[in-house]
Amino acid sequence: MVRFKKIIAIMLSVSLCTTFTVGCSKKEDNKQEVEKDKLQIEKVEMPSTGIVSDGNGWELWDKDDHTTTDKRGAVGENAVVASGKYEASQAGLEIIKAGGNAVDAAVATGFALCVVEPNATGIAGGGCMVIRNQDGTSTYIDFRETAPSAANPYMWNLDSEGIDIDKANENGGKSVAVPGQVAGLIYVFEKYGSGNLTLEEVMTPAINLAQNGYYVTPSLLKDMLSVEEMMQKYPELKKLILNKDGSYYKVGDLYKSEKLAQTLKLIAKNGKDAFYTGDIAKSIVDSAKKYGGIITLEDLKNYKVVESKPVEGTYRGKKIISSSLPSSGGTHVIQSLNVLENFDMSKYGLYSPERFHLLSETFKMVYADRAEYMGDKEFIDVPESGILSKDYAKKLANKIDMNKSQVPTKDDPWIYEHEDTTHYSVADKDGNIVTATQTINWTFGSGVVVDDYGFVLNNEISDFSTDINSPNRVESGKKPLSSMSPTIILNEDDTPFMVVGSPGGSRIIPAITQVISNVIDYNMGIQESIDAYRMYDNTEDKIVYEGGLSKETIKKLESMGHVVEQYVDGYNKYFGGVQGILYENGKLTGGADSRRDGKAEGI
Incomplete structure (x- = not known):
């Protein structure tokens, strides 16, 4: 087993990542809490502004805040991680260095993307993954979101052309499907990971990124600006996206999500149950219900990954x-x-x-x-x-x-x-290959935020057809x-x-x-x-x-x-x-x- 002090030493070498000590969590009065004396992140003060750079001449944007197009590739003898964010690729690579295999690295990358791409993915989303093991076997992991048990094809207020007049299938609580992201990543880690690392160790980069911050890119800022109308409908989304003074971030500003960091710590310690039962699950249900949602605690508890x-x-x-x-x-x-x-x-x-x-x-x-x-x-x-x-x-x-x-x-x-x-591909020298796509569907998903825990709910119901005769119509427990x-x-x-x-x-x-x-x-x-x-x-x-x-x-x-x-x-x-x-x-x-x-x- 690779000891955690090795992880700490490795993570010190990663820009935007710092160390933390893993402890445990407890439940009191049906509420999950972190024992602050045992589970800590050493806070490192990141500069309030900066740029995403690999330190070898590549920078993500130029002086005019235009995204650069060169030097995106990489060559490796032992492993390569290619993802939608530099920080996430680094997260996966550090797990390889710490003794993990391609699956461990993919799980680290997937969780890191849930932090640094809140516009595109998150722990309340879902996805799918293809794994090729070093023994030559291949498998498909489906952790797509599912329709809540109360969902049915007649739940929309349709006009003569079959369009939902209220757009309830596109945003708000009714558009939320049962998330599969957390269950999927933990499933593949437990079944196909190297066994050299713990879940807490593999999630270290994601927790560090949430706690200590990452820099707003031109792409992320564009997506933040694109949901201004949705922010007016969902004040919790406005609080998530904007500065405390109500202003927009600028390119290069440091963005932190300390609530999400605490949520990821709970998942790292208690696994899947931390998300699908208890206080986090209750907050998901309550947040969706506030805006017309129909997802229940039973829906979350019953979610299953399909292989x-x-x-x-x-x-x-x-x-x-x-x-x-x-x-x-x-x-x-x-x-x-x-x-x-x-x-x-x-x-x-x-x-x-x-x-x-x-x-x-x-x-x-x-x-x-x-x-x-x-x-x-x-x-x-x-x-x-x-x-x-x-x-x-x-x-x-x-x-x-x-x-x-x-x-x-x-x-x-x-x-x-x-x-x-978003998407990521990971391969190691031993022949392990992982390719995965994950999402919250539209930009910032449903717009509904689980405010206490710092994440956005998906709007995956919009992937169903509103046509009751479509093979892709919404039904209880169905995947879009x-x-x-x-x-x-x-x-x-x-x-x-x-x-x-x-x-x-x-x-x-x-x-x-x-x-x-x-x-x-x-x-x-x-x-x-x-x-x-x-x-x-x-x-x-x-x-x-x-x-x-x-x-x-x-x-x-x-x-x-x-x-x-x-x-x-x-x-x-x-x-x-x-x-x-x-x-x-x-x-x-x-x-x-x-x-x-x-x-x-x-x-």
Whole structure:
């Protein structure tokens, strides 16, 4: 067992992290409290302003507060952690240095992201994870949020077009689903961690970041500013986001969350029960109920992590392992690649009209299938193996006319039966691989804050359809459909080749598909693949892109019948935030996305 004094020494080397001594907690009068004489954090006064930097020349933003785009990657011989935040990647790396494996590091990274990305994730969110163990086995961990027991498809006040007039499915207490984040991370730590470290040790970086602070980035500030209207509805959110004097933070300001630090200490000591029972659980229920919520103590107590087989496929000889339902992402990434496999993609330029046309036609058909067939398999029958079928993909590929755009239509896979969010990828030299996507759904989730404990509740109910005939309609205990696509790719001999995943809502599937194609079809490195401009299309039949297209290419696509729209001139987080790792030349090469605050770190 690695002793905790080693953790203390290691954590001293991490900017923004300081030491603390682990003790225990007690319950009195059904209230969880921290024994302050035994569980302490040595407070280190951080500068009130600063910048996120690795100390080796890389800085996250420039003098004009513009996010930089270079030096996001990293190379390691022993391990690489690629996540949406530098501090979180550092947290995972320090756990590797302390004797942990990739799973330990992923848990540390996941909890750290719950602190430093409150706009995108948190302990009251959920997610999914794919693990490849060093013995060659793979597993899928589903810790998605579930609908409360009182939820039903008739709980909305709908207009004639099926839109919730009150927007109660989008924010407020009724939009809150039962969180799975804490249960999921603790589950994988207990079952697949190295056994060298305790939960308290692995959560040390997250607790330090909450207690001692981290710096507000341009990206985080933008999201803080974007929820001004929601802050007026939920005063607890305003208190969480703004300075004590009611002003907004500025880029580079130190942001602390001491209430969250105390909450994480309780979880570190008492495990899952600290969150799902007792005083924290009661505060979750009361906070949601104040704004119309229907979640109960029994809902929290009964939450279960689900472990199952990941979906599998192949692309040009490489084995694809990804998330299964209720995340549709893995299935549709494989389906997209199955369709593209029928074409020699490498003969088309990266930003050519032919490639964008093929991507557009493929994604339109994939999203038509997603809308028609996909949902929680515990509640509906899904033609999953049909959608994954190479024969079905061949049928779809044959529909593509290389000279014109076509309106997307659903087909029949049954006959082949036989914006916000965050992501991190971790790999170690022993062959352990973890790729995970986690979220509170929209920016700052439901807007409802558990004020006593310093965290935001998710609004995952908005991922359900309000259409009572949809396979993704809300029902008691059901999990909403997702696009999360944490993916592992192996060589033909089953050795690791690549790890990849992304946030981005419905744009996740196209983002992951394009990055995989960039690496395999165009022989690009992981960082170069992530840096390449992306496009998006779905059943709306419109190519939305961020850059790279010439006037000639746009004109050609339009002549084929495509509607082409530039979303932004340059990178934008609308198109995801991919974090990936590529195995090459005996080393691990990490890539991270500058569309957000991503940074890879390696040793």
